[in-house]
Amino acid sequence: MxxxxxxxxxxxxxxxxxxxxxxxxxxxxxxxxxxxxxxxxxxxxxxxxxxxxxxxxxxxxxxxxxxxxxxxxxxxxxxxxxxxxxxxxxxxxxxSPSPIDYRLVRSGMPLPTYPANDFEYNFAGGQPDLTLFPFDEFKRCMSDVLNRPNIAQLSYGQSAGTPELLEQVKIYLRKSRAITDREIVVTNGSQEALFMVAQLLLKSGDKVAVEALGYPPAMAAFRSSGAELVGVKHDIHGMCPQDLEKQISKGNVRLIYLTPLHQYPTTVTLTVSRRMAIYQLAALHKIPIVEDDYDHEFHYRCQPLAPMATQDPSQLVIYISTFSKIMFPGARIGIMAVTKTMAKAVAEYRLLICHKSNVLMQSALAKWMDSGGFERHLRRTTRFNLQRRDHAISVLKKYPCFEFISPDGGMALWVRLIRHPGRPSGLHSAEQLAIKCQQLGIYIQHERQFLLDKSRDQDGFIRIGFASMNETNFATGIEKLVECLHLKI
Ligand SMILES: Cc1ncc(COP(=O)(O)O)c(C=O)c1O
Structure with a gap:
């Protein structure tokens, strides 16, 4: 009824x-x-x-x-x-089925069936803990902006960013990374920067040299321009220059994409000698390098190596970074530090896409940075992330089914699954484990997700983010994950 x-x-x-x-x-x-x-x-x-x-x-x-x-x-x-x-x-x-055939000629990335944030135990690498963000403090900066609105800025124009934020970012990059003499462009996260680089520099038939295990959204952005990706070998010292040279010698490599400070997803740091070798190769062949320095702030063992952009006499390096890890991904604030010519090209290209980044967010961030709140938050989260890394290491070390090298920085561990001799029927493939875990409310990423060449038989690692969860939840989540690993299938 x-x-x-x-x-x-x-x-x-x-x-x-x-x-x-x-x-x-x-x-x-x-x-x-x-x-x-x-x-x-x-x-x-x-x-x-x-x-x-x-x-x-x-x-x-x-x-x-x-x-x-x-x-x-x-x-x-x-x-x-x-x-x-x-x-x-x-x-x-x-x-209902679409009554019109739109003849889609391009595609983006597949939407996740189950977003990582929906899981009780979310081990997605690289996610900050939003409970640590000082929303009240930031709210005051946002209120200031709204109480004294800058009418001119709230209109169109200034597609590279508001002057106040550009100035703050310049100061920050100089202090934290020794990056000087560069034009800054504020973007909607690093992803927009990657997409614009792809659209501006690449065309069909071009090749982009990427690490064989890499960041899928960057790969997708490069592919969207019609470019072909070539995977370059890397090991515990980062990308191998000899293999890069081999790929370059085959012709048509127009861009090199690197995550030098913390290789994504394996977390290793590209050594100084390899940086120099890669740079020399790029300079010799006049190939720009995209340096994606996505979590520079979180380096624990020592001062992080200065970005490649700080020693760039041939002006090859397109430096990209993000506030997604320091603030939150939804802020959608990324930065590019580039040559004048590139900055102009990017600012003009943005007019095609979205004109500019959100002015309220930019202005509030500039105020927050100017007030010292940003640096305080940074120090606090770096301390937390270090504690969480150490805790994560101690938890994982309890289980003989995991093997890993403690990372010097970043927000995740790259962990090899070890066959358990006493349980020959347990799950051994990282992908199988990730699927099983999802059914039990645990989100992890597995090696194949990062693999450029999916035909390769590589499936032994998982990536465990440690920054977004408190220590109790992390330990419980890992305990459940280990139970999953030993389940029969
Ligand atoms: C390698 C890499 N680059 C860039 C980003 C940041 O992306 P965005 O600034 O678009 O949030 C991430 C985030 O996970 C990343 O892992």
Missing amino acids: FKLQNVNSTQPKYLQLAETVREAIKQGQLTSGDHLPSVKSISQDLGLNRHTVMKSLAELVAEGWIASIQRVGYKVVENLPIEKSQNPSFDTVAN
């Missing part, structure tokens, strides 16, 4: 009942030709006066939803009122 929709209790009862029946028809619970229960049974079931029920049904008859048939009762009509097609629910539209 229908339930009265009591959305608006001031509405007369007969209208509420009419609405309920109308909705049941729209949602397909009642379809053309279906009989409605008798007036008597509706009034008994719903505790309504018979006149109220009859008035309601008369309303529906007048609107054309139902018909009154002598000696039979009320039936849903064959041709339902036009309202149904004029006012379809969003679900109906979204789920």
